[in-house]
Amino acid sequence: MAQTQPKRRTVDANASKDPSIIRLLDALKASLGPHAFDIVDHWKSDLFAVGIACPNNHGVLAYMSTYGQPDGRYSVSLELPPQPGDDAPYTDAGKYEVQGIEALSEVIRRHFQRGNRPQGLPNNSAHTAPVQIQRTLATEHTLVRKLRLAALRDAPDAFGETLNDAMERPDEYWIELTDSLAKKHAMFTATVEGAVRGSVFGIRDDRNPNGGRLGGMWVDSAYRRRGLGLALLEAVVDWATSQGFDAVRLWVPVHSPRAKSLYLKASFKPTGITSVAESTSPFEIEEMILTLPSA
Numbered sequence: 001m002a003q004t005q006p007k008r009r010t011v012d013a014n015a016s017k018d019p020s021i022i023r024l025l026d027a028l029k030a031s032l033g034p035h036a037f038d039i040v041d042h043w044k045s046d047l048f049a050v051g052i053a054c055p056n057n058h059g060v061l062a063y064m065s066t067y068g069q070p071d072g073r074y075s076v077s078l079e080l081p082p083q084p085g086d087d088a089p090y091t092d093a094g095k096y097e098v099q100g101i102e103a104l105s106e107v108i109r110r111h112f113q114r115g116n117r118p119q120g121l122p123n124n125s126a127h128t129a130p131v132q133i134q135r136t137l138a139t140e141h142t143l144v145r146k147l148r149l150a151a152l153r154d155a156p157d158a159f160g161e162t163l164n165d166a167m168e169r170p171d172e173y174w175i176e177l178t179d180s181l182a183k184k185h186a187m188f189t190a191t192v193e194g195a196v197r198g199s200v201f202g203i204r205d206d207r208n209p210n211g212g213r214l215g216g217m218w219v220d221s222a223y224r225r226r227g228l229g230l231a232l233l234e235a236v237v238d239w240a241t242s243q244g245f246d247a248v249r250l251w252v253p254v255h256s257p258r259a260k261s262l263y264l265k266a267s268f269k270p271t272g273i274t275s276v277a278e279s280t281s282p283f284e285i286e287e288m289i290l291t292l293p294s295a
């Protein structure tokens with residue numbers, strides 16, 4: 001038997017919403033907090049949809065619809081402010097079908113972090129230069145080598161590789177790695193004031209074909225606490241989402257609370273799995289996971 005769809009009604013701007021939307025807004029307030037969003041409903045006439053925006057930046061918006069959805073399932077379209085020079089009123093940041101308030105809250109929480117940190121930088125930072133996130137190209141093996149060596153020199157206790165090991169690798173290694181980062185995996189750089197200040201890898205997870213991994217996260221120590229780590233992390237999450245992955249996993253050294261708090265801030269959760277990384281001396285690492293909404 002064909003499923004009956006609710007009739008999509010168009011009414012005047014003051015009409016109240018369908019009860020499914022009222023319930024949805026109440027549940028989001030309970031989950032995210034009463035001041036986590038502003039209702040900016042540009043679609044008043046659509047009773048089965050509502051828009052909410054980041055209180056610090058109304059251009060960072062989520063448009064949610066319950067129309068034709070079974071109870072507890074939501075369609076959500078994310079929007080960001082237009083790019084400079086772009087005529088479009090907004091930038092499309094993806095559309096998702098989400099099951100349950102918890103998953104929806106997660107999508108919105110992560111999206112609104114962008115509004116709290118325009119262009120990846122914190123609102124409360126004295127530093128105002130914009131950060132540019134770029135994916136490395138197959139030809140950029142010199143840059144990839146330079147960044148990896150800089151990360152290992154600067155943070156020798158953060159990665160499962162020593163500076164000496166990396167320095168001894170032949171050119172062919174970097175050429176092959178860079179090629180696979182451009183084609184199979186991904187590497188993103190953060191440029192501020194004309195120079196690269198940080199980088200991160202997005203890796204296809206051989207053990208979880210539907211999953212991705214984040215690795216090699218590093219920000220130049222002179223540019224930390226300005227949102228670069230978060231902006232790089234978002235680039236990997238966006239890449240993983242575009243690949244259709246269901247989760248992003250990573251290893252974090254247990255001795256690095258700053259790295260762990262970065263990942264916690266981006267809604268990663270510990271999986272409870274630990275291991276040991278081999279570097280100059282072995283150190284304990286723990287796994288964290290971010291579950292992605294299904295596209």
Ligand SMILES: CC(C)(COP(=O)(O)OP(=O)(O)OC[C@H]1O[C@@H](n2cnc3c(N)ncnc32)[C@H](O)[C@@H]1OP(=O)(O)O)[C@@H](O)C(=O)NCCC(=O)NCCS
Nearest residue numbers: 155158217218219224225226227228229230258259261262
């Ligand atoms: C971890 C690292 C990548 C963070 O980069 P960053 O650009 O400073 O991070 P952000 O500015 O985006 O910080 C985002 C959030 O992470 C947390 N965080 C970052 N550095 C922190 C620190 N030193 N102390 C406490 N929390 C910290 C905070 O919650 C911060 O948000 P806030 O500034 O609003 O409080 C950087 O410190 C680094 O490169 N460390 C050495 C290498 C390393 O440990 N890599 C991780 C391997 S798993």
